Amino acid sequence: AQSVSQHNHHVILSEAASLELGCNYSYGGTVNLFWYVQYPGQHLQLLLKYFSGDPLVKGIKGFEAEFIKSKFSFNLRKPSVQWSDTAEYFCALTSGGSYIPTFGRGTSLIVHP
Amino acid sequence: DTAVSQTPKYLVTQMGNDKSIKCEQNLGHDTMYWYKQDSKKFLKIMFSYNNKELIINETVPNRFSPKSPDKAHLNLHINSLELGDSAVYFCASSQTGNSYNEQFFGPGTRLTVL
DSSP states (O other): OOEEEOOOOEEEEETTOOEEEOOEEEOSSOEEEEEEEEOTTSOEEEEEEESSSOSEEEOGGGOEEEEEGGGTEEEEEESSOOGGGOEEEEEEEEETTEEEEEEOOOEEEEEEO | OOSEEEEOSEEEEOTTOOEEEEEEEOSOOSEEEEEEEOTTOOEEEEEEEESSOEEEOTTSOTTEEEEEEETTEEEEEEOSOOGGGOEEEEEEEEOTTSTTOOOEEOOOEEEEEO
């Protein structure tokens, strides 16, 4: 069975600080990895995804994530956060055998102006 | 144009009632889903449905049932509502065939059971 772990449940930063949110997964085969963002009161939307090729993936709003296969990780990064980045961030995984995603528990990010 | 829409946005009801939430997608996707998000923001998949199969999360009570009149719609019916059903319910859709296709989510329905 596949699983996704997000160890940082709550992160509080000041504007302009750098961000790294952890995501680790458990699955022995080929994976596709996603980061979704949920702004307050809104629905989830895709930030970025990895399925093949360059392990460093760039997404919207200056976010990027790096797939490190040896560490089973797909951490999300942003060099300088803004107040508007305050949101819930979800890491998710699908595998070759299933299109149904497995979501992590989410990380709540609060950015103080 | 809204890609995935849900109605109603808010639903307040009494314990024991039966209610439905509607979902429509205009993306031409072949698979639709229902998720439950609890107060701690944990996202749990309830159902995955396309015209070939219904996959049910075995932890979902049988009081919950999806109904799909056509490919673009997947409604959620809930019988005998309980306090623990209070949550935000999200509908989503995706195009299967490739497991790297992302999901598109609706705006959510906040259900409050009194």
